[in-house]
Amino acid sequence: MKNRSVISISGLVKDFGRFRALNGLNLEVKEKEIHGFLGPNGSGKSTTIRILLGLLNKTTGQASLFDSDPWKDSTQLHRRLAYVPGDVNLWPNLSGGEIIDLLGDLRGGLDEKLRTELLESFSLDPTKKFRTYSKGSRQKVALVAALASDVELYVLDEPTSGFDPLMEAVFQIHMRKLKQRGKTVLLSSHILAEVEALCDTVTIIRDGKTVETGKLSNIQKLQRTTFRIETKKSAKEVVKLGGVHGYKEEGQKSTFEVEPGHLEAVVKLLATLELTHIISNPPKLEKLFLQLYKDKPEAK
Amino acid sequence: MRSFMGTWRLVRLALRRDRITIPVTLGLTVAMVAGSAPALASAYPDYQARLEYVISSVPSIVGRFFQGTIQGVSLGSILIAETFLSAVVIVAVMSIFIVSRHTRYNEEIGAGELIGSMEVGRNAPLSAALIVAVVANLIVAVVIFLFLARVPALSRTGSIFFVSSLAMSGIFFSGLTAVTVQLSDYRRGANALAIGALVTFFMIRAVGDSLGKVSLGGLRVTASWVSWLSPLGWASQTLPYYANRLLPLVLLFIGFLLTTLMGFFILSKRDVGSSIFPSKPGPARAKSSLTSAGGLARRLQRNSFYGWLAGFVLTGLMVGVMVTDFRNLFEQNAVWKQLLGNSGATENFTASVLGVMFPRMAAMLAGYVVSALIKMYDEEGYGRIEFLITTALSKTKWFFSHVTTIVIGITMSLAAMGLAGGLGYLARASVKEVSLLNVVLSSLANVPAMMLFMAIILIVFAIRGRFVKTFAWSFYAYVVLIDSLVRIFKWPDWLSKLSPFSHTPAVPSSNVDIWPLIFMTIIAIVLFFLAADLFRRRDLNLS
Numbered sequence: 001m002k003n004r005s006v007i008s009i010s011g012l013v014k015d016f017g018r019f020r021a022l023n024g025l026n027l028e029v030k031e032k033e034i035h036g037f038l039g040p041n042g043s044g045k046s047t048t049i050r051i052l053l054g055l056l057n058k059t060t061g062q063a064s065l066f067d068s069d070p071w072k073d074s075t076q077l078h079r080r081l082a083y084v085p086g087d088v089n090l091w092p093n094l095s096g097g098e099i100i101d102l103l104g105d106l107r108g109g110l111d112e113k114l115r116t117e118l119l120e121s122f123s124l125d126p127t128k129k130f131r132t133y134s135k136g137s138r139q140k141v142a143l144v145a146a147l148a149s150d151v152e153l154y155v156l157d158e159p160t161s162g163f164d165p166l167m168e169a170v171f172q173i174h175m176r177k178l179k180q181r182g183k184t185v186l187l188s189s190h191i192l193a194e195v196e197a198l199c200d201t202v203t204i205i206r207d208g209k210t211v212e213t214g215k216l217s218n219i220q221k222l223q224r225t226t227f228r229i230e231t232k233k234s235a236k237e238v239v240k241l242g243g244v245h246g247y248k249e250e251g252q253k254s255t256f257e258v259e260p261g262h263l264e265a266v267v268k269l270l271a272t273l274e275l276t277h278i279i280s281n282p283p284k285l286e287k288l289f290l291q292l293y294k295d296k297p298e299a300k
Numbered sequence: 301m302r303s304f305m306g307t308w309r310l311v312r313l314a315l316r317r318d319r320i321t322i323p324v325t326l327g328l329t330v331a332m333v334a335g336s337a338p339a340l341a342s343a344y345p346d347y348q349a350r351l352e353y354v355i356s357s358v359p360s361i362v363g364r365f366f367q368g369t370i371q372g373v374s375l376g377s378i379l380i381a382e383t384f385l386s387a388v389v390i391v392a393v394m395s396i397f398i399v400s401r402h403t404r405y406n407e408e409i410g411a412g413e414l415i416g417s418m419e420v421g422r423n424a425p426l427s428a429a430l431i432v433a434v435v436a437n438l439i440v441a442v443v444i445f446l447f448l449a450r451v452p453a454l455s456r457t458g459s460i461f462f463v464s465s466l467a468m469s470g471i472f473f474s475g476l477t478a479v480t481v482q483l484s485d486y487r488r489g490a491n492a493l494a495i496g497a498l499v500t501f502f503m504i505r506a507v508g509d510s511l512g513k514v515s516l517g518g519l520r521v522t523a524s525w526v527s528w529l530s531p532l533g534w535a536s537q538t539l540p541y542y543a544n545r546l547l548p549l550v551l552l553f554i555g556f557l558l559t560t561l562m563g564f565f566i567l568s569k570r571d572v573g574s575s576i577f578p579s580k581p582g583p584a585r586a587k588s589s590l591t592s593a594g595g596l597a598r599r600l601q602r603n604s605f606y607g608w609l610a611g612f613v614l615t616g617l618m619v620g621v622m623v624t625d626f627r628n629l630f631e632q633n634a635v636w637k638q639l640l641g642n643s644g645a646t647e648n649f650t651a652s653v654l655g656v657m658f659p660r661m662a663a664m665l666a667g668y669v670v671s672a673l674i675k676m677y678d679e680e681g682y683g684r685i686e687f688l689i690t691t692a693l694s695k696t697k698w699f700f701s702h703v704t705t706i707v708i709g710i711t712m713s714l715a716a717m718g719l720a721g722g723l724g725y726l727a728r729a730s731v732k733e734v735s736l737l738n739v740v741l742s743s744l745a746n747v748p749a750m751m752l753f754m755a756i757i758l759i760v761f762a763i764r765g766r767f768v769k770t771f772a773w774s775f776y777a778y779v780v781l782i783d784s785l786v787r788i789f790k791w792p793d794w795l796s797k798l799s800p801f802s803h804t805p806a807v808p809s810s811n812v813d814i815w816p817l818i819f820m821t822i823i824a825i826v827l828f829f830l831a832a833d834l835f836r837r838r839d840l841n842l843s
Contacts, residue, residue, distance in 0.1 A: 053690050056839045075694040083690040089683045091600070092408075092486070095582030098590060105591035106691035127581040131408065131486060142687070 003031040005067075006153055006184045007052060012061035014047055014208075021047045023208040024061070029186055029201075034179055036199035036216070037188040040293055044208040045188045046086055049157055052186075053083060066152075079108055082146035086157040086188075088138040090130050096141045097126030103145040110148040118144045121170050135162035147174055154178060154185045160194065172197055192285045202285075204292055211292050216285070223283035223291070224257040227266070232274035241265050252276070306420030310428035314402045322436050324773055325394040328780065329440050332390070333383045333466075334447030335784040340378050341453055353378055354519055364509040366618050368536045369521035375453040376541025380462070388535055389498065391440055391470030395433045396494040399477035402429035405487040407573050416572050423564055426478060430560060433474035441467035458541030461549075468552040469535040473498065475556035478563030485575035488603075504530035531555055593693050593701035600679075601672055601702075605709050608668035609716055615665060616717035616743065619657045620724025623650055650725070650733040654742040655806020661717070662746035663779045663801040668713060669706065669754045670772045676702040677761055677768045680841055689840075699832045703758070710750045718743025738807075745807040748820035749800040753779065755827035756800075762834035765841045 007029035014022040022044045029035040039045050050056045052065055054074025063070055065077050090099050104110030119126055124140045133141065139162050146154060160171050168191070175198050178185055189195050195202060196216070203213040212219055224245065229235060235254045239247050243262030248255050258266050270278070315322075344350045350373050357363045357370050364370075367381040403426050406412040415425060441463035448459040473494065480493040508527025515522050520542070527533030534548035534555075566576065589595050679685045679702075689695050722739030726732065734742075757775060761768040779799040786796045796802050803816040 050686075050840075050842065055686060055689070055842065057837075074689075075692060078690055079692045081690075083687075085683070085686050085690075087683055090687065091684060093488075093582075094586075094590075094599075095584065097584040098582060098586040101586035102591045102596060103687060103691060105586075106593070106688065106693050108692050125581075126584040129579050129582050132579055 003033070005029065006031050006065070007035075007186060008062070008064045008067075009048070009052070010062045012048065012051065012063055013059045014044075014051060014056065015059045021208055022051075022058075022061075025205060025208055026210040026213065027203050028213070029184060031184055032179070032182050033200045034175060034185040034187060034198050036195035036202035037186055037205075038190075038192075038195065038202060038289065039188075039205040043205050045205065046157055047208075048205075049083075049155055049186070049188065053078070053081075053155065080151055081153040081155055082107060082149045082151045083155045084139070084142045084146045084157060084159045086161075088142045090138070090141065092131035093129055095127055095129055096124060096133065096137075099130060099141055100126065100145040100148065103142075104149055107149045107151070110145075111150050114150075115144070115148040118148055118174070121174070122167065136164065136167060139163070140167070143171070147178075152184060154183060156185065157188045158190060159187075160189070160191060168194065192289060196285050204289070206293060212288075219288065220283050220285075222260060223288050224259055225263065225283065226255065226257050226281040226287070227270075228253070228255045228279040228281075229270065229275060230254075230277035231270070232276065235270070235273055237273075238266055238269055241269065303421035303423040304427055306418070306424045307427045307431070310402070310415070310420065310424055311431050314398075314428055314432045317401075318398065318432065318436075320770060320773065321397070322394070322432075324777055325390060326436070326440055326443065327777060329387050329390050329394075329466075330443050330447065331781045331784060333379075333387050333444050335781075336383050337375075337379055337448055337451045337454065339784070339787065340382060341375055341451055344375065344378055347373060350375065350378060351519075357381060358514055358518055358521055360621075361510050363622070364512065364521060365506040366614075368505070369509050369512050369523050370519075371539050371542035372516060372520045374541055375451070376455065376458045376462070379454070380536075380540060384462070384466070384536065385502075385532070387466055388469045388532060389502070391437055391466060392473040392498050393495065395437060395470040395474035396477045396491055396498070398433040398436060399426075399429045399474050400481050400487045400490045400494070402432065403478075404481040404484070404490045408486045412572055423567065426481075426563060426567055430474055430478060433477075434471050437467040437470035437474070440470070455541060457544055461538050461540035461544045464549055465535045465538040465540060465552075468549050468556075469532065472531050472552045472556050472559075475559035475563070479559050479566070482563055482566035482570065483576045485573070485578050489577075489579075498532075501530040501532045505533040505536065508533055509536070593688070593697055594705065596688075597676075597701040597705040600675055601705050601709065604671055604675065605668070605713075608665065608671070608709075609713055611668075612665055612713040612717040613720040615661050616720030616722075617724040619654070619661060619717075620721035620726075620739065621728045623653050623657070623721075623725055624729050648733055650729070651738065651742070652806055654721070654734070654739060658717070658721075658743050659746055659749065659801045659804040660783070662714065662743075662750060662804070663799065665713065665717070666750060666753050666776055666779060666801070669710065669750060670757070670776045672702075672706045672709060673754065673757050673761065673772055674769055676706070677765060680765050683842060685840060686842060695836050696832050699835055700828075703754075703828055703832075706754060707751060710754070711744070711747055714743045714746055714750070715740060742807040745817060746801065746804050748817045748824065749804045751824035752800040752820045752827075755824040755831065758831040759827055759834070762831035762838065765838075 005028055007027060009025060009027040012022050012025040013020065025044065025048060027037070027048065037045055047056065051058050051063055052070050054070040054077070057071050066080060068077055070077060094102070100110070100115065104115070122140045122144060124137060124144060130138070130141065139159060143159055146156070160168055163171060172194065175185065187195070187199065199216055201215050202219065204211050230252045231254070232252065234249070236247070236249065238244050238256060241262060243259035244266065245257045246255070344353055354370055354373050354377065363381070366385065368385055370381060371377050406415060406425060412425065416422070444466070445459055445463045448454050448462065449456060476497055477490065477494045481490040483493060484490040505527050508525070508530065509521070509523045511524040511526060512521040513524070514520070523533065523537065527537065531552060534551045537548045538545050590599055679688070685698065688698055718740035721743060722736035725734070725739055726736060753775070757768065757772045760771045779801055782796045782799055785791060786793065800820060803820060805813045805816055
């Protein structure tokens with residue numbers, strides 16, 4: 001807990017008429033970290049971000065940004081952050097370059113060197129009218145405008161959903177640069193490989209509630225390990241041990257998952273089965289993601 | 301015919317999307333023409349009165365420029381002069397908007413691609429748009445005819461030719477737009493090309509009519525051959541109520557067929573989303589005049605402001621030049637006397653006419669305020685506001701950046717209308733009853749009413765953004781039509797008092813009642829701040 005909190009949300013509730021979009025959501029983002037914000041479509045990610053930016057007013061609960069109230073002090077807070085919304089829909093008859101300059105100046109000026117560098121690395125033509133850009137290029141315009149500003153916090157709502165793998169790599173390079181410069185990033189994303197590559201900590205939400213949060217490495221430790229083995233004797237016995245799930249057998253090959261607390265017993269048993277081949281995979285974020293969404297939300 | 305598959309489905313979609321714009325335009329045109337007919341019938345009840353009108357109008361070059369050529373002494377001839385060309389312009393613009401909206405705009409926003417991928421023929425969207433435009437024009441024609449048929453002084457045949465010319469003009473411009481939507485790769489570009497053609501055709505006809513020769517002992521004008529170069533000239537040259545010619549209608553129809561075929565031909569050659577003249581690139585850097593809240597608001601409002609400014613200047617010019625013609629009418633006519641008597645000042649004829657005319661014109665031109673406020677709302681509706689107010693820009697500052705831009709726009713437009721009116725008046729009048737400054741002030745006196753009109757719409761915007769379009773256009777239709785409706789249907793007077801424009805006093809007169817101006821300004825400003833506060837408190841309407 002050496003770094004102070006930049007974003008601190010607890011028990012956040014937001015109703016749209018009768019529909020409850022957020023239902024007691026928690027989110028904590030510390031200074032200088034890249035925080036992954038995950039959740040299926042419609043789970044409330046964008047709503048959370050918009051409350052954080054003072055675009056929407058919360059119904060109940062706590063939300064603070066830089067220790068201030070985002071609804072009351074939104075304008076002062078906005079000076080310290082740059083935001084890329086999920087839907088990039090800008091002025092059709094302004095050029096990309098004009099939009100970048102406009103948003104930069106409204107944010108309090110942009111770094112000329114960075115602007116040139118970003119345009120080049122994202123290979124974005126600033127003279128095209130916005131309406132003529134493709135989906136990926138539209139996101140680039142918003143991203144360049146945000147990253148060319150020197151602020152403390154970057155809030156990015158699915159910034160790379162229209163990117164090709166090449167641009168994804170460029171994006172990751174720029175995210176690492178931000179981290180080196182000691183910036184804080186809240187990255188909402190569906191691209192789990194991107195989150196695994198970039199984020200120190202993640203928060204996973206579902207139906208407007210936080211279901212998992214913490215360091216990515218810690219979360220992974222809490223999850224099931226996948227085993228793929230080949231044995232001469234049947235491995236069916238492992239099912240009798242506690243904490244083993246999804247057992248499948250095909251000839252001498254079998255696969256199953258093991259909960260963290262039961263690894264030792266499983267390995268001991270495997271040693272007695274004339275093991276010829278073994279692969280054990282650490283839990284992938286994707287697996288974790290699917291696991292969390294398939295199961296019923298736990299009452300915590 | 302596979303390439304036309306799905307046309308009817310798209311027609312229904314288009315009708316659903318236009319369920320507000322078509323009825324509003326319809327109402328506007330019908331009210332203008334059908335509302336004028338009984339009013340003109342009572343203003344010019346007999347041959348003598350109509351003769352006076354014709355004698356004073358025939359020599360007027362400006363009259364020919366804006367109203368076309370006069371064709372003999374009849375109520376029909378007056379009705380044409382007073383309404384026909386304005387109605388043609390309205391149906392033409394309506395047709396242009398309908399066609400571009402259901403073709404190029406769909407391609408621009410990507411819906412065209414989605415529609416194209418389904419079981420829908422390549423020609424279906426354009427066919428559907430044209431069908432909707434043609435049907436809308438036919439409805440306008442039929443409804444107006446039903447009203448005109450009830451005026452005994454207008455012959456049935458003449459009325460049929462009147463509404464046929466009107467509808468065929470609209471249909472012609474829908475065909476023309478079928479071509480322009482192939483030329484430009486975005487809706488506004490296609491609209492601009494088509495409206496540019498409309499203005500050019502209007503001007504060619506205006507020149508041709510102005511060069512016309514007086515005949516029939518000074519009671520009619522024969523347009524010169526130049527008018528025959530313009531489809532608007534053809535529309536006028538059917539000469540309803542006088543000659544009822546069929547040939548010009550045939551010409552308009554052939555024009556529609558040829559342009560439509562050309563539209564379908566280019567469509568068959570081009571890729572979806574592409575165009576003959578693709579968009580030009582823009583600047584790589586923003587000028588410093590753009591990069592502030594006010595700068596952006598001015599940039600976004602600029603183009604439509606220039607368009608409306610032209611409307612204000614032309615209207616001012618028309619009022620200024622015609623004010624002298626009114627003198628003759630006034631001296632015999634009871635209705636006008638009563639109208640002008642109500643405006644408070646009778647000792648100065650010109651001042652009184654301006655006092656009656658300018659608020660009516662201002663109410664018509666309040667369409668500028670509606671379109672500017674809708675541009676403002678679109679920033680929220682299209683989600684662009686999200687980018688703006690997550691910078692250091694506050695909601696309140698954003699709100700006032702647009703409000704100030706529009707208020708300045710109102711003031712400039714009304715000043716321009718007054719200036720054009722003043723210059724037109726001074727160029728024409730033999731006895732100068734009012735000074736240029738007086739005319740400008742008379743026009744500027746409508747600033748408070750226009751601000752109040754705007755402030756009321758802003759309150760709706762501040763409470764519930766998504767209602768603003770419907771409310772603004774309905775309120776606009778109300779202020780434009782209510783005076784005529786109250787007069788025609790003998791509705792209670794207080795209904796017209798609900799329009800801010802009914803409270804503008806006649807300004808260039810010796811005993812101006814200045815209080816309504818002060819009250820309206822104060823109320824408008826209070827409402828601006830109230831709206832700003834309500835807007836600050838409400839959630840943004842984000843997708």
